[in-house]
Amino acid sequence: MSTPEAPVYTKKDFMSDQIIRWCPGCGDYAILSQAQTVFAELGIPREQFAIISGIGCSSRFPYYINAYGFHTIHGRAFAVATGLKTSRPDLSVWVATGDGDALSIGGNHLIHCLRRNVDLNILLFNNRIYGLTKGQYSPTSEVGKKTKSTPMGSIDHPFMPAALALGADASFVARSVDIFVKEQREVMRAAAAHKGTSFVELYQNCNIFNDHAWDQLTEKAVRDDRCLFLEHGKPMIFGAGKKGIKLRGLRPEVVELGDGLTADDCLVHDETDDFLGAILARMDYPAFPVPMGVLHRKPRATYDAMVNEQLAAAKASGSADLQSLLLGKDTWTVK
Amino acid sequence: MKSTQSVDHVVIRFAGDSGDGMQIVGSQFTNTTALLGNDLATFPDFPAEIRAPAGTLAGVSGFQLHFANHDIFTPGDSPEALVAMNPAALKANIDDLKPGGLVIVNQEKFIDREFEKCGITSNPLDDGSLAAFRVVPVDLARHTREAVEGLGLSGKETERCKNFYALGITYWLYTRPMETTERWIEAKFKEPYREANIRALRAGYNYAETVELFHERFEVAPMKQAPGVYRNIMGNQATALGLVVGASKAGVPLFLGSYPITPASDILHYLAAFKSHGVCTFQAEDEIAAITSAIGASFGGSIGLTTTSGPGMALKTEAMGLAVMTELPLVIVNIQRGGPSTGLPTKTEQSDLLQSVYGRNGECPLPVIAASTPSDCFEMAVEAVRIATTYMTPVILLTDGYLANGSEPWRVPNVDDIPAFPVTFHTEVAGFKAYSRNPETLARPWVRPGTPGLEHRIGGLEKQEGTGNVSYDPTNHENMVKLRAAKVAGIKVPDIEVHGDEGGLLVVGWGSTYGAIRVAVDQARRAGLRVGHAHIRNIHPLPANTDEVLRRYDRVIVPEMNLGQLVKVLRDLTLIDCVSVPKVKGQAFKVSEVLTAIRHHQVVEAK
Structure with a gap:
């Protein structure tokens, strides 16, 4: 056997021969491009990738990546991926999903996947709308939103995906935006490196049914003031270094730096702190800048590893003899 | 004294x-x-x-x-x-x-x-x-x-x-x-x-x-039994053992995704204890995750398995369609109980037959087989794995509460005497197409992710014949619908064997009614009636000689623990007007009840 060497790929190696059928201008293109770029540099053989998806625009993702892929049924990608990863821990398993697929029909599977901490990487494309079914409100649509199914405005209280994930004890929660090239890649790299379920929320623009959904946060002119780019161990500063996040009691507050207030007075990001993670997950515009990057990362044992440890232990100590299994404990012999 | x-x-x-x-x-x-x-x-x-x-x-x-x-x-x-x-x-x-x-x-x-x-x-x-x-x-x-x-x-x-x-x-x-x-x-x-x-x-x-x-x-003296080693076995035990042996004969790992439900849970319990045999069990968050995790495992090269009962079957229906569309092997075991809805959870019934044969959206054929006795659950479980892996298809195995918890002595087979049906994963890169066909079985190739050069995508959207790419082509869709039907219809199934008389009255049964029908037919024959018993283990597709066998008799009756579901299937496929003998009380047929039906429907021959 030859010594395995890390394969050398370019982004092109992860582009499939399928014609991409997303609408021109869709944010999904940018996410696909960043994922292909990151996959190429991970040093994982292409055949070891399995991309699993449910239903929705985002769930067409596997067709466009030259790896093993499975476009399953609505909401169930997490469960399919759990079965795959548990039985094939050698694979790098990624789930592409959307706000409807993951948070509505697949909500149950999502929380249990996070709770179990199956070693998967979830990319949740959040565009706050149902795109493939042509424009109904989603579980992340804002209250009052007028859509085809909410002509008088939505009255559903929306989920905060990161808070939901942390509520299910996710071991990794991160956030980025389709048009943030560098930051998005960083988050995908961190997700790939994390052992356990990596939950990545990606703000994504649906230019047909919910155009400009994230502009108020992500436009170049306002981005620095309305996003908080997190770095582990660093104080939480934004607004071109002029603003920071401070803790008053149990609540965060936005402070203007200067006048005696410096970076040293600001909250320091600690990815491993569950309580801090909960605070960050609830920070939302306009009261706060929206945290970007890794909100929470606290490795714990993965479900798939523990299942396979039990299997190995049972095999080491027990019998694999099928005949004695069939015979059981009490038999009698007729001569 | x-x-x-x-x-x-x-x-x-x-x-x-x-x-x-x-x-x-x-x-x-x-x-x-x-x-x-x-x-x-x-x-x-x-x-x-x-x-x-x-x-x-x-x-x-x-x-x-x-x-x-x-x-x-x-x-x-x-x-x-x-x-x-x-x-x-x-x-x-x-x-x-x-x-x-x-x-x-x-x-x-x-x-x-x-x-x-x-x-x-x-x-x-x-x-x-x-x-x-x-x-x-x-x-x-x-x-x-x-x-x-x-x-x-x-x-x-x-x-x-x-x-x-x-x-x-x-x-x-x-x-x-x-x-x-x-x-x-x-x-x-x-x-x-x-x-x-x-x-x-x-x-x-x-x-x-x-x-x-x-x-x-x-x-009560011991009975004269054929030489061998015996044990007592319950239906759910036999099902669990058969699945393990089936996976071993296929040479692939067994993965069970299951959600607790009466009267199927014992299979999960048994298999969870068989880890030393490499059996991986996953207690899922719901019935849908149970089957879809099994489908994920099948995609990865295990034989995926899910075990459930009626309400769980209903929830799994969409995922069965996915397994049909992606042509992945999968075993679905339904331990039938009284329905509909929650129904009679601890009582027995055979009322999921039509659901199993017809109950999915789209043209969605899959093989359905049924065990007749507690120990037959073993054989049919092995058979389910064989059909699934040989034909690359989901298979439904029907048992019921009466078989699951009932028991009988079982002459334990020698594992080496059970024929193997080893799976060959496809590894050849040249000319690979995800939906090419084995000309004999019409099965598509099974490729384990991790195989270099065979990266491909599958999914629930209609597939182009051969390449497996997404296709909305009208002619292709009709072809694929027919191909999937032809694959299931072409599954080789053993012929029906009739016990008892030729001509006169035929009692056709399936599943757990076996014992009551067999005893009643023998009693009727001892009383001079002309009657035979045919028990159908393969419900879809039916044995090739079904039509011919049924036509040899003047009258056919079908005792079932439902309102006549096998009768509908038989009429559908043979146009023979079989007579239903229904019983839907959550209880198995008594011998006397079948005997009464035989007497009622007996064929009196003109002298």
Whole structure:
């Protein structure tokens, strides 16, 4: 056997021969491009990738990546991926999903996947709308939103995906935006490196049914003031270094730096702190800048590893003899 | 000296409160009897509630055992002996007892307070209502108390030993040795409960031997069995074992995704304990995750398996379609129970046949097979894995609550004698197409992710023939619909074999009605009627000779525990007007009921 060497790929190696059928201008293109770029540099053989998806625009993702892929049924990608990863821990398993697929029909599977901490990487494309079914409100649509199914405005209280994930004890929660090239890649790299379920929320623009959904946060002119780019161990500063996040009691507050207030007075990001993670997950515009990057990362044992440890232990100590299994404990012999 | 009378067979029923340990007593009597070499069949019957209010009719749990010195096929229509631990158990079961039958009752419970709980207005022990039976009241509570005295047990703990006292009485009565049960007690209980239960068992045995309540005891000689090693087996056990052996014969790991549901959960329990055989079990968050995780495992190169019962089948339906579309091997086991909705969770029924054959969106064919007896569950489970992996298709295996919890002796097969059907994963890169076809089976290639050069995508959207790419082409869709149907229709299925007469009346059955039909047909033939029995194990596709066999008979009747579902399938595929004999009571057919139907429909030949 030859010594395995890390394969050398370019982004092109992860582009499939399928014609991409997303609408021109869709944010999904940018996410696909960043994922292909990151996959190429991970040093994982292409055949070891399995991309699993449910239903929705985002769930067409596997067709466009030259790896093993499975476009399953609505909401169930997490469960399919759990079965795959548990039985094939050698694979790098990624789930592409959307706000409807993951948070509505697949909500149950999502929380249990996070709770179990199956070693998967979830990319949740959040565009706050149902795109493939042509424009109904989603579980992340804002209250009052007028859509085809909410002509008088939505009255559903929306989920905060990161808070939901942390509520299910996710071991990794991160956030980025389709048009943030560098930051998005960083988050995908961190997700790939994390052992356990990596939950990545990606703000994504649906230019047909919910155009400009994230502009108020992500436009170049306002981005620095309305996003908080997190770095582990660093104080939480934004607004071109002029603003920071401070803790008053149990609540965060936005402070203007200067006048005696410096970076040293600001909250320091600690990815491993569950309580801090909960605070960050609830920070939302306009009261706060929206945290970007890794909100929470606290490795714990993965479900798939523990299942396979039990299997190995049972095999080491027990019998694999099928005949004695069939015979059981009490038999009698007729001569 | 009491005399011992040899009899050919005995049917005994134990009945008490859910908490009285009747299922333990029944299974202990069963194991002991199996080891003695009798043929046997059992029928546990218990309520869905774990502990319904004590003393009420709703809380009565029963266990019926039929054992014999010859081949038997059913747990028996009516017992000749009944052990009733309280008035509710007596009231719920006495109508089934044979006239002249023996009733052993727990005397201390026959008091006004207990009568009120189950709506009895006068004491059946002295109001004459039991005149047709031999009634033996035993003060179980007092005797058990005396037996365990000095062990420091509380009143409640003492009370719990009385089922073994009752078991001891029946062991003496039917000349059963106590060793098997004593061994089981020793392994199961800690001191002082170990000693207490053994004392109670022996005290019951000695009591029966000493007192003048029983004038004779019975023995049932071992039956003449084919040489071999035997064990007693329940249907769910046999299903679990068959799945493990099937996966081994295919040479792929077994992955079970399952959600607890009565009466299927025991398969999950068994398989979870088979880890040393490489069996991976996943208790999913719901029925849908159970099947979709299994599909994920099949995609990864395991044989995916999911086990459930009716309501769970309904939830899994969409995912079955995914497995049909992606042509992945998958085994779905449905332990049918009374429906619809939650229905009768602990009672048996065969009412998911049409759901299994037809009940999915789109043209969505998949093979359906059914086990006929507890031990047949083993063979059909192996067969399910064989069909799934050979034809790259999901397979539904139907059993039911009656098979799942019923038991019979099983001549354990030699594993090496079971033919292997090894899976070959596709690895050849040149010319690879994800939806190319094996010309013989029409199966597509199975590729394990991780195989270099064969990266490809599958999914629930319609596939282009050959490449497997997404296709909305109208002609391609129709072709693929026909191809998937042709693949399932082309599955090679053994021919129907008829037991009994040619011509006249044919009784067609499927699943757990096997025993009742077989016995009834044999009784009818002994009485001079011209009747045959055909039992269908492969429901979809049907055996190739189905039409021809059915046409050899003047009349075909189909007893089923539903309103005539196999009849609909047979009419659909053969245009033969089979006559339905339905029973939908959550209970198996009695031999006498099938016999009545045979007499009613018998073909009287013109002289």
